[in-house]
Amino acid sequence: MATAATAPQDGLPATPESVVVRFAGDSGDGMQLTGGQFTLSTALAGNDLATFPDFPAEIRAPQGTLFGVSAFQINFGSREINTAGDAPDVLVAMNPAALKVNLAALKPGGLIIADTGAFTKRNLDKAHYDANPLEDGSLAKYDVLAFDISEKTIEAVKPYGLGNKDALRSKNMWTLGLALWMFDRPREPIHDWLKAKFKSKPDIADANIAALDAGHAYGETAELAGPLKQLHVDPVPSAPGLYRTITGAEAVSLGLVAGAQLAQLPMFFGGYPITPASAILHHLARLKEFDVTTFQAEDEIAAICAAIGASYAGSLGVTSSSGPGIALKTEAIGLGIMTELPLVIVNSQRGGPSTGLPTKTEQSDLYQAVYGRNGDAPMPVIAASSPGDAFEVAIEACRIAVEYMTPVMLLTDGYIANAAEPWKVPNPADFAPFPATFLDKPNAVDDEGGETFLPYKRDAKGARPWVKPGTPGLMHRIGGIEKHELTGNIDYSPDNHQRMTDARKSKVEGIAVPDQQVCLGETSGRLAVVGWGSTFGPIHRAVDNARRKGMDVSHVHVRHIWPLPKNLGALLRGFDKVLVPEMNTGQFKTVLRDQFLIDAQPLTKTSGQPFQIAELEAAIDKYFDGVDGNEGGQVAVNDEQLPSPKAEND
Amino acid sequence: MNAPVKIETTLKDWETDQEVRWCPGCGDYAILKAVQRTLPQLGADPKNTVFISGIGCSSRFPYYVESYGFHTIHGRAPAFATGAKLANPDLDIWLVTGDGDGLSIGGNHLMHVLRRNVNMQIMLFNNEIYGLTKGQASPTSREGTKSPSTPIGSYDHPARPAAFALGAGARFVARGFDVSKNLPDVLKAAHAHKGAAFIEIFQNCIVYNKDVFNDFAAPKGAEDRQLWLEDGQPMLFAGGTKGITLDRDALSLAVVDVTDGDWEGAGVIVHDVTNRSIAHMLVEMPFGPFPMALGVLYDDPRPTFEDAAMAEKSAVSAGKEANLAKLLGKGQTWTVDGTAQDPV
Numbered sequence: 001m002a003t004a005a006t007a008p009q010d011g012l013p014a015t016p017e018s019v020v021v022r023f024a025g026d027s028g029d030g031m032q033l034t035g036g037q038f039t040l041s042t043a044l045a046g047n048d049l050a051t052f053p054d055f056p057a058e059i060r061a062p063q064g065t066l067f068g069v070s071a072f073q074i075n076f077g078s079r080e081i082n083t084a085g086d087a088p089d090v091l092v093a094m095n096p097a098a099l100k101v102n103l104a105a106l107k108p109g110g111l112i113i114a115d116t117g118a119f120t121k122r123n124l125d126k127a128h129y130d131a132n133p134l135e136d137g138s139l140a141k142y143d144v145l146a147f148d149i150s151e152k153t154i155e156a157v158k159p160y161g162l163g164n165k166d167a168l169r170s171k172n173m174w175t176l177g178l179a180l181w182m183f184d185r186p187r188e189p190i191h192d193w194l195k196a197k198f199k200s201k202p203d204i205a206d207a208n209i210a211a212l213d214a215g216h217a218y219g220e221t222a223e224l225a226g227p228l229k230q231l232h233v234d235p236v237p238s239a240p241g242l243y244r245t246i247t248g249a250e251a252v253s254l255g256l257v258a259g260a261q262l263a264q265l266p267m268f269f270g271g272y273p274i275t276p277a278s279a280i281l282h283h284l285a286r287l288k289e290f291d292v293t294t295f296q297a298e299d300e301i302a303a304i305c306a307a308i309g310a311s312y313a314g315s316l317g318v319t320s321s322s323g324p325g326i327a328l329k330t331e332a333i334g335l336g337i338m339t340e341l342p343l344v345i346v347n348s349q350r351g352g353p354s355t356g357l358p359t360k361t362e363q364s365d366l367y368q369a370v371y372g373r374n375g376d377a378p379m380p381v382i383a384a385s386s387p388g389d390a391f392e393v394a395i396e397a398c399r400i401a402v403e404y405m406t407p408v409m410l411l412t413d414g415y416i417a418n419a420a421e422p423w424k425v426p427n428p429a430d431f432a433p434f435p436a437t438f439l440d441k442p443n444a445v446d447d448e449g450g451e452t453f454l455p456y457k458r459d460a461k462g463a464r465p466w467v468k469p470g471t472p473g474l475m476h477r478i479g480g481i482e483k484h485e486l487t488g489n490i491d492y493s494p495d496n497h498q499r500m501t502d503a504r505k506s507k508v509e510g511i512a513v514p515d516q517q518v519c520l521g522e523t524s525g526r527l528a529v530v531g532w533g534s535t536f537g538p539i540h541r542a543v544d545n546a547r548r549k550g551m552d553v554s555h556v557h558v559r560h561i562w563p564l565p566k567n568l569g570a571l572l573r574g575f576d577k578v579l580v581p582e583m584n585t586g587q588f589k590t591v592l593r594d595q596f597l598i599d600a601q602p603l604t605k606t607s608g609q610p611f612q613i614a615e616l617e618a619a620i621d622k623y624f625d626g627v628d629g630n631e632g633g634q635v636a637v638n639d640e641q642l643p644s645p646k647a648e649n650d
Numbered sequence: 651m652n653a654p655v656k657i658e659t660t661l662k663d664w665e666t667d668q669e670v671r672w673c674p675g676c677g678d679y680a681i682l683k684a685v686q687r688t689l690p691q692l693g694a695d696p697k698n699t700v701f702i703s704g705i706g707c708s709s710r711f712p713y714y715v716e717s718y719g720f721h722t723i724h725g726r727a728p729a730f731a732t733g734a735k736l737a738n739p740d741l742d743i744w745l746v747t748g749d750g751d752g753l754s755i756g757g758n759h760l761m762h763v764l765r766r767n768v769n770m771q772i773m774l775f776n777n778e779i780y781g782l783t784k785g786q787a788s789p790t791s792r793e794g795t796k797s798p799s800t801p802i803g804s805y806d807h808p809a810r811p812a813a814f815a816l817g818a819g820a821r822f823v824a825r826g827f828d829v830s831k832n833l834p835d836v837l838k839a840a841h842a843h844k845g846a847a848f849i850e851i852f853q854n855c856i857v858y859n860k861d862v863f864n865d866f867a868a869p870k871g872a873e874d875r876q877l878w879l880e881d882g883q884p885m886l887f888a889g890g891t892k893g894i895t896l897d898r899d900a901l902s903l904a905v906v907d908v909t910d911g912d913w914e915g916a917g918v919i920v921h922d923v924t925n926r927s928i929a930h931m932l933v934e935m936p937f938g939p940f941p942m943a944l945g946v947l948y949d950d951p952r953p954t955f956e957d958a959a960m961a962e963k964s965a966v967s968a969g970k971e972a973n974l975a976k977l978l979g980k981g982q983t984w985t986v987d988g989t990a991q992d993p994v
C-alpha cells in the first residue's frame with residue numbers, strides 16, 4: 001500500500017491475497033453499520049471474509065472517550081478466510097480515542113486513515129494525548145492519510161440543508177465511500193440499501209448517498225496526490241450456489257426454525273434480554289408465520305420455565321441466554337432433565353464470572369454446561385464452530401432434544417453471535433426430518449392383562465413417551481420429585497432412585513453422536529490441536545500454516561461436547577501430544593483428561609478477544625523446536641487487546 | 651377457561667390412586683374435596699384439565715387430582731403455566747401455590763401472570779407459615795409470629811395476598827377458606843372468569859400454625875366476623891344487623907349498624923364486583939375493626955394474554971408463506987460469479 005518515498009516497508013502489494021481493515025470510531029459514529037455494509041460489498045465482490053465487531057458495553061459512552069470506542073474488523077481475501085485477521089493492514093480512526101485504542105493492533109507499515117476534523121484539543125484531551133499524534137511524528141512507522149473528513153462531509157451534504165450535527169452523521173458513509181474506492185467496489189448496492197433504509201426520509205438518503213459518493217471521488221483524487229492506492233482483491237473460487245452473509249445469531253435462529261420444522265412441531269421461544277443473546281429473540285419474534293411463539297419473560301427463570309411448560313403442552317420449547325442468565329435457569333434445567341421433556345437451551349457465552357465482560361467473547365461456560373447442576377443431571381451439550389455452522393448445530397440440538405426427550409445445551413459465544421461470514425444457503429430438503437411422536441394410547445399391559453399407561457416406560461433409546469395434556473385417557477402427573485421408574489408416581493425408595501439415576505445417565509451417554517473426524521491433517525502423528533467452538537478459524541489456519549512448513553500436526557474440532565464421540569479417545573491416543581487451545585483456563589482440556597486419561601495440554605486465553613493465528617502458530621512451533629516440556633501454556637496478554645475497563649451491566 | 655363441551659363426571663372420577671400425604675387434619679384435605687366436588691359441577695373435562703404447582707405442602711395437590719398435573723419448582727408455577735397456555739390455549743389450567751411459594755420465592759412470577767392476564771385459576775393457599783420446611787415464618791405471617799427462624803417473634807410486615815394481586819393488575823380477586831361451605835361457589839366464579847382469577851384460600855396448618863384463622867373462620871360467631879360479598883347485594887353481616895358504608899369525606903369504609911333491616915337508610919353500599927376502587931378498599935380492610943371480606947371481591951374481565959398472542963400471530967402470519975427455503979435465502983444474496991440478486 002505504501003507508495004510514498006517515506007513510507008515504511010511491509011506495505012500491501014497492489015493485488016494482495018488478503019487484507020484486514022478495521023473501522024474504529026466513537027460508539028455514536030456508526031462504525032458497526034459501516035462495517036456491515038462494507039462486509040456486504042465485499043461478499044458481493046466474491047471474496048471470502050470473516051468479521052469481528054468489537055463494541056463497548058455502554059450504549060452511548062461519553063463522546064470521544066477511550067471506553068466509548070467501537071470497532072469493526074474485516075478480513076477478506078482471494079483465499080479461504082478463517083478468522084477476522086490478526087492485525088489490520090488498514091485502520092480507519094474517526095477520532096483520537098479510536099486511534100489510541102486500536103493503534104497497537106495495526107501492522108507495522110499499515111495505513112492509518114484519520115479524520116483531522118475530530119482531532120481537536122478537546123478530543124485529544126479525552127483520549128489522554130498530550131500532543132496531536134498526527135503531527136508529532138509518533139506515527140512514523142505507519143502510512144498516515146490524515147484529512148478533514150468532517151469538513152468534507154459537511155461540504156458534500158450541504159445541498160440537503162442539514163445542520164452541522166446531522167450532516168456529521170453522514171461521516172461514516174463518506175468513509176465507507178473511500179473504502180469502496182480503495183477496494184474497487186461498486187457503490188450501487190449501498191445506494192439501494194440507503195434508499196430502502198431511509199425510505200420515509202428521502203433527504204437523509206440523498207445526503208448519505210452524496211457523502212458516500214464524495215468519499216469515493218476523494219479516493220480517485222488522493223491517489224494522484226499521495227500514498228493512497230487502489231487495491232484489487234480477487235474473488236475466491238468457491239462451490240457454485242447461492243450465498244449470503246450470516247451472523248451466528250441469525251444462523252441459530254434459522255436453525256431452530258428449521259429444527260422445529262423437521263420435528264414437525266410448533267416452536268415456543270422464551271427469552272429475557274441479555275447481551276449477546278438477545279439477537280436470537282429479536283430474529284425469532286419476526287418469524288411467527290413459521291408457527292413460532294416468542295415470549296419475553298419477566299426474568300431468565302420464567303423464560304426457561306415457560307419454555308418447559310410449552311414443551312409439556314406439546315411444543316418444542318427453546319430458551320436462550322448468556323452465562324449469568326444460564327446460571328439462573330439452572331434449577332429449571334434440572335426439572336427438564338427430571339421430567340424428561342425436550343428443550344433447547346442456547347448459551348451465547350461471554351466473558352465471566354458474574355457480569356464479567358458482557359460484549360466480549362469467552363468459552364468459559366463449558367463446565368457450567370456439562371457439570372453445572374445439582375444432583376447427577378446429565379445433559380447433552382453441543383457447540384457451534386462458526387456463524388454458518390451454528391445453523392446445522394441448532395438443527396442437531398433440536399433433533400437430540402426431541403428424539404431423546406431431554407434438554408440440550410447449544411454453546412455459541414459472543415464472537416460467533418456477532419461475527420458475519422459468507423454462507424452457502426442450504427437446501428432444507430437436504431436435512432432428514434425427525435418428526436416428533438406423541439403417545440395417544442396405552443403403552444403397557446397391567447397384571448390383569450388390561451391396557452395401561454406408563455409415563456416413564458422407555459423406548460430403545462431410553463426415552464420416555466411424550467404425552468400432550470388434552471390426550472384422552474392418559475392423564476398423569478409429573479414433577480421434580482424422584483419418581484417410579486415406570487408409573488412416574490412419587491417414589492423415594494433407594495433401589496428406584498439408583499435405577500432412575502442410572503437410566504438418566506445411560507440415556508444421555510447412549511445418544512448417537514457421529515464419529516469424530518480429523519478436519520485437517522492425518523488421523524495420527526506428532527501433535528493434535530483439539531478445539532471446540534469459535535476457535536475453529538484461527539486453529540484451522542494456524543495448523544494449515546504449520547503443515548505447509550512441514551510440521552506433523554492435525555486439527556481436530558469437536559462439535560459434540562457431551563456425550564463425546566465414542567472414537568475420540570482412541571483417535572487422540574494416536575497422537576504423541578494433544579494441545580487444547582480455548583478461551584478459558586482449560587475447561588475442555590480437563591474434560592478430555594477426565595474422560596480419556598490422556599495428557600491433553602492447555603493453551604489458554606481470556607482477554608475477551610479471539611485467538612490470533614500467530615499465537616497458535618507460536619504454540620504449535622514449540623512442539624517442533626526440540627525442547628522437551630516447552631509446550632502449551634498461556635497466551636501472553638496483549639494489554640491493548642483488553643476490553644475497556646468500564647464495561648458494565650447487561 | 652370453560653371446556654368447550656361439558657363433561658359428566660363425579661367426585662370419584664377426580665380422585666387418583668395416590669395416597670394423600672398431608673398431615674391428618676390439614677386444611678388441604680378440605681380444599682381438595684371442594685375442588686373435586688366443584689369440577690363435576692363445572693362440566694370440566696379431565697383430559698383438558700391441568701393442575702400446575704410449585705413447591706410446598708399445597709403444591710403436592712396435582713398428584714391427588716385425576717387430570718394432567720405438573721409439580722414444578724419453587725415459586726415458578728406461573729411461568730410454566732404461561733408457557734403451557736400459550737402452547738395450547740384450550741387447556742383449563744389451575745395453579746396451586748402457597749404463601750411462601752407464591753409470595754416469597756415466586757412473587758415476581760405471580761405479579762406477571764396477573765398483570766398479563768393469562769387465563770387460569772390461581773389458588774393461593776395461605777396458612778401464614780412454611781409447612782413443608784417445618785414451620786418458619788412466611789411473608790404472610792403476622793408480626794410477632796414465633797417460629798424456629800423467628801424465636802423471639804417475627805418483626806417484618808406481612809404481605810396481603812389479595813391486595814398484592816389487585817395491585818399487580820388482577821381482574822378477579824376472591825377469598826375463601828378451607829372448610830367454608832361457600833368455597834365451591836368461589837371456585838366456580840373464578841372458573842367462569844376469563845383471565846387470571848386469583849383466589850386466596852385461608853388454610854389451617856394444624857401442625858405449625860394451628861387455628862390462626864379462628865378469629866374469623868371459627869363457626870362460633872362467624873356471622874359477626876365474616877362479610878360474604880355478593881354482586882348486587884348490600885354488604886351486610888352479623889345477620890343483617892351491621893353493614894359496610896362508604897365514608898365519603900374520609901374516602902374509606904366504615905361499619906354501620908342496621909336497624910330493622912333498613913340497610914339503605916343506614917347507608918350500606920351495594921357490592922359491585924366491577925368497582926375497582928371499592929375492591930382496593932375491601933382487600934385492605936383491616937380485620938378486627940372490620941369483618942373479613944370473603945367471596946368475590948372483584949371481577950371485571952379484560953382481554954387475555956393468550957388471546958392477544960394468538961391474534962398477533964395470526965395477524966402477522968396472514969398472507970405469508972412459511973417457506974423455509976425462501977427464508978434461508980432472504981436478503982441480499984449472490985452467486986459464486988459475484989452477481990448480486992434482488993432480495994427474495
